Structure formats: C-alpha cells, structure tokens
Amino acid sequence: MRFAEREFTYGCRYPDRPARRSFRVHAPKRAGARLMARDLLDPANARTAIENLMFTYAERIDAGDLDGLAALFEHGRILDTEGNVQGEGVAGVRAIYEAATKIHADGTPMTQHVTSNLILEFADDMRSAEVRSRCTVMQALPPDFPLQPIITNYYEDKFAYDETRGWHFVERKMIPKLLGDLSKHLKYDIAQVLPE
Incomplete structure (x- = not known):
C-alpha cells in the first residue's frame, strides 16, 4: 500500500478496509x-x-425582522411586568413591536440585544422549561447618538416541547430594570407605563 493510500485509511482497524464513521449527523x-x-x-x-x-x-x-420575531410566538404570548397579556400569537405579538419600535433608515432599530445569565429549570418530564435571563440593549446612531446601553431587562420565559413543533416559546415577560436614553428606540415613554 502506498503512503497516500494509508492517509485515507488512518484510524481503521484494518487498513485494507474503508474507514467507518463513528457518528451520525442525521437520525436513521x-x-x-x-x-x-x-x-x-x-x-x-x-x-x-x-x-x-x-x-x-x-x-x-x-435586524428589524418583526415578522420573523413574531413567528417565534406562533404558540406563545408576551406579558407586561405585571403578567398581563400584551400580545398573543403571530399577529398579536407583531402588533406590539410595530407599535413600540422605531425603525431607522437602514430598516433596523440600530440596536444590539445581548442576552446573558441564563438559568434554566426543566420540568421532570423534560417537556417544559422556565428560563430567567438578563438582556442589555446597546444602540448607536452616528454621529449624534454614540454607542451606549439604553436599557437592561430581566426576561422570564417559558418554553414547551412537543413532537410537532419541537421546543417553542410559550411566554415571555420583560421586566425593565435600568433605563437609559430610549428616545431613538421606542415610540413611547416607557417610564409612563412602568409600575411605581
């Protein structure tokens, strides 16, 4: 056997037999x-x-993809800080973001949402989960609005699993914690709607 042929059969128990994969990418x-x-x-x-x-x-x-965002909640809903339903399903959730989010000339809100500190708790049957996390939103609109954090949120999410949809959102509650300059991001004054 030539050296070049040995390179292709490296790791085989029998060098005259083709190599066998040790993993599957797709389920049989x-x-x-x-x-x-x-x-x-x-x-x-x-x-x-x-x-x-x-x-x-x-x-x-x-990305300013409100349709794609809303599709994540086809079987889910968005709650306010007190647990009241703000929007449910694709149409309801899209309406929330359409009414609240400023979209700029490039077709995006010019933001970066950074999600971190995830804590997951699964049900015993592994078919539902609750997740607590934090989100920091950065924004920049040069030259007059330099890069800065504009808000931090706590997320309280619920997810479920079924064989048809796989894992999917059931609900998301967003709890604003620290507020910066949201004038370039939201169409309303968030301070006016937060509980005292």
Whole structure:
C-alpha cells in the first residue's frame, strides 16, 4: 500500500478496509420521530434548542425582522411586568413591536440585544422549561447618538416541547430594570407605563 493510500485509511482497524464513521449527523429513518424526540429532550440538547430560540429573538429584533420575531410566538404570548397579556400569537405579538419600535433608515432599530445569565429549570418530564435571563440593549446612531446601553431587562420565559413543533416559546415577560436614553428606540415613554 502506498503512503497516500494509508492517509485515507488512518484510524481503521484494518487498513485494507474503508474507514467507518463513528457518528451520525442525521437520525436513521427507522428510528423516526421517537429518536428525534429523545435527542431533543436530552438536557444538553434541550438547553441548546432553548438558547437558540432566545438568541434568534435577539437576532431578529436587531435586524428589524418583526415578522420573523413574531413567528417565534406562533404558540406563545408576551406579558407586561405585571403578567398581563400584551400580545398573543403571530399577529398579536407583531402588533406590539410595530407599535413600540422605531425603525431607522437602514430598516433596523440600530440596536444590539445581548442576552446573558441564563438559568434554566426543566420540568421532570423534560417537556417544559422556565428560563430567567438578563438582556442589555446597546444602540448607536452616528454621529449624534454614540454607542451606549439604553436599557437592561430581566426576561422570564417559558418554553414547551412537543413532537410537532419541537421546543417553542410559550411566554415571555420583560421586566425593565435600568433605563437609559430610549428616545431613538421606542415610540413611547416607557417610564409612563412602568409600575411605581
């Protein structure tokens, strides 16, 4: 066997046989949805799926993609600081952001939502989860509005899993904590709607 051929069979028990993969990228068809559900209900995989939903929310709001953001709540709702429903489903959630968010010339709010400090608590059956996190929103509109933090929030989220939808938002409560200059971001004065 020439050296070049050995390179392709490195790691094989028998160098004259083709290499075998030690992992699968996709679930085998015969396992079907049951294997996929088992994988997604594994704590590590479930955490990753939930984190991806939370980070996708940030990505879409920063891109000005209100339709995409609202789609994350097809089976979910947004609550105010006191737990009252502000919007539910795609149309209801989109209406909230349409009414509240200033979109600038580039088609975005010119923000960066940074989500951190995630604490996840799963139900015993691994089919629902509650997540507490924090979000810092940065904004810049040069040259007159330099980069700065404009608000920090606590998020209290609930997620659920089913075989049809996978992991998905059930609800999000946003609790503003520290307020900066929101004049370039919101269409209303948030201080007027916060509880005393």
